[in-house]
Amino acid sequence: xxxxxxxxxxxxxxxxxxxxxxxxxxxxxxxxxxxxxxxxxxxxxxxxxxxxxxxxxxxxxxxxxxxxxxxxxxxxxxxxxxxxxxxxxxxxxxxxxxxxxxxxxxxxxxxxxxxxxxxxxxxxxxxxxxxxxxxxxxxxxxxxxxxxxxxxxxxxxxxxxxxxxxxxxxxxxxxxxxxxxxxxxxxxxxxxxxxxxxxxxxxxxxxxxxxxxxxxxxxxxxxxxxxxxxxxxxxxxxxxxxxxxxxxxxxxxxxxxxxxxxxxxxxxxxxxxxxxxxxxxxxxxxxxxxxxxxxxxxxxxxxxxxxxxxxxxxxxxxxxxxxxxxxxxxxxxxxxxxxxxxxxxxxxxxxxxxxxxxxxxxxxxxx
Numbered sequence: 190x191x192x193x194x195x196x197x198x199x200x201x202x203x204x205x206x207x208x209x210x211x212x213x214x215x216x217x218x219x220x221x222x223x224x225x226x227x228x229x230x231x232x233x234x235x236x237x238x239x240x241x242x243x244x245x246x247x248x249x250x251x252x253x254x255x256x257x258x259x260x261x262x263x264x265x266x267x268x269x270x271x272x273x274x275x276x277x278x279x280x281x282x283x284x285x286x287x288x289x290x291x292x293x294x295x296x297x298x299x300x301x302x303x304x305x306x307x308x309x310x311x312x313x314x315x316x317x318x319x320x321x322x323x324x325x326x327x328x329x330x331x332x333x334x335x336x337x338x339x340x341x342x343x344x345x346x347x348x349x350x351x352x353x354x355x356x357x358x359x360x361x362x363x364x365x366x367x368x369x370x371x372x373x374x375x376x377x378x379x380x381x382x383x384x385x386x387x388x389x390x391x392x393x394x395x396x397x398x399x400x401x402x403x404x405x406x407x408x409x410x411x412x413x414x415x416x417x418x419x420x421x422x423x424x425x426x427x428x429x430x431x432x433x434x435x436x437x438x439x440x441x442x443x444x445x446x447x448x449x450x451x452x453x454x455x456x457x458x459x460x461x462x463x464x465x466x467x468x469x470x471x472x473x474x475x476x477x478x479x480x481x482x483x484x485x486x487x488x489x490x491x492x493x494x495x496x497x498x499x500x501x502x503x504x505x506x507x508x509x510x511x512x513x514x515x516x517x518x519x520x521x522x523x524x525x526x527x528x529x530x531x532x533x534x535x536x537x538x539x540x541x542x543x544x545x546x547x548x549x550x551x552x553x554x555x556x
Contacts, residue, residue: 192531192540194492197372199535200437201379204429208379211425218421223401226424231384233431237351238366239358240386242393245419246400249347249369249383253281253317255399255417256343256365256385259392262287262314269308270317270345271300272502273520278319278345279501288312289510291502293517297462298322298473298527301519302330306338315341320349320359322459322496323375323441323470328354328362335363343367347383348470350376351438355464360386365396370427375441375470376434378423440534441469444541448472448530451545455552457526471496472532474548479528482551486530489547494529 201208215226227245235243246252262268264286270278272291279289292308295301298321305316316335318326328344335342342363346352350368352359360366370382385396395412398405403414445459445467452458457475461467473496476482483493500520502512514521530544 190540190543191490192492192536192544194494194529194531195373195533196535197377200533203535204433207429208426211429212422215422215425221421223418224421224424226421226428227419230419230424230427230431233428234368234384235386237358237431237434238346238368238386239361240366241388242386242390244385244387244393244396244400245424246383246385246417247419248381248417249367249371249374250277250281250284251400251415251417252367252369252383252385253277253343253345254284255396255415256367257281257285257287257315258399259395260315260341260343260364265312266314267310267312268315268317269305269313271319271321271520272500272517273298273497273523274319274321274345274501275347275497276501276504276506277347278317279507282317287314289501289507291512291517293519294523295327295519297324297459298523299324299326300331302327302334305331305334309334309338309340313338313340315343317343317345318363319345319347320352322473323349323352323468324459324461325349325352325354325359325465325467328357328359332362346386347371347374349468350374351434352468353466361388364389365392370423375438375468376427376430378427380423382419382423382427384419437534438468441532442467444532444534444536445469445472447538447541448474448532448545451542452548455549469532471529473527473529475523475526476528476548477526479526482548483528485551486544486547489543491544491547492531495527496529498524500524 292304347369366386399414403410
């Protein structure tokens with residue numbers, strides 16, 4: 190039995206006619222940039238995330254970049270984030286001239302609040318906690334630290350749309366939330382897209398200008414911005430997908446529950462902490478003999494991934510900032526054990542059973 194790591198054609202096959210109808214309506218309207226569907230999507234995204242405002246942009250990376258620009262992060266300004274995230278969490282800091290700094294992670298793969306304070310210097314302006322895998326970071330503790338030190342918080346919600354902590358949505362704790370709508374995300378465009386959430390009306394206006402060349406109207410600008418607009422066709426398709434998101438999310442959680450039960454006592458599997466609802470963008474187990482397990486799965490037709498095989502601080506691009514191997518021991522120890530197994534909503538029960546049975550077989554001497 191083949192179990193691909195992801196199969197987006199299955200998702201689009203089930204809603205193909207809805208998507209084509211939505212795209213056709215945009216084509217018939219002749220409005221392609223910052224039209225009514227972008228406005229509607231922004232309103233619904235803000236409501237979904239428990240924020241006053243949402244600003245559509247052209248990628249999750251730009252969501253981070255524009256949020257940092259809006260905060261005034263520039264040359265020499267330090268921003269703290271996690272070393273085990275996707276490269277964009279740090280590259281956005283560099284893109285605005287800032288200096289990335291890292292705090293090690295905890296067992297749950299998210300930034301460890303207990304490691305943040307020691308990383309703060311007089312040059313620190315902001316923290317970017319990453320809700321990795323779709324599991325909320327420990328935002329209450331992070332916000333306490335930020336408030337004590339007068340720091341801004343930009344939540345990297347790229348993998349965690351609609352995740353909650355104590356019934357509060359990710360993206361509504363900090364000053365801003367940055368969301369990716371990349372094709373692989375739980376709510377996904379058919380291409381790159383993203384949005385930013387905030388409760389601050391002044392920040393909302395600044396972000397709207399920054400994403401549109403800095404323009405405050407058709408002809409005037411008082412700040413420099415970028416061309417980072419969410420386009421109308423993506424917004425139209427996202428409005429279709431928003432209707433299906435609750436069902437997709439519920440199925441991800443059902444699949445996670447299946448794995449929890451099937452792999453109990455076999456590998457370390459992710460679970461929700463107190464007051465937490467994770468959305469399982471990825472399902473990352475921590476396993477001994479990880480590379481052997483991955484090869485064994487592949488032999489049985491099961492695709493797996495590593496998120497991410499090289500931590501940000503060990504990338505060649507990071508050498509200029511003085512980072513080196515050994516600086517973040519928890520992150521580096523997890524690197525040897527983490528493995529992402531298929532979790533997408535369209536998996537059948539037979540496929541889920543094949544994945545879990547194969548993992549059990551590997552650890553019980555089946556190799």
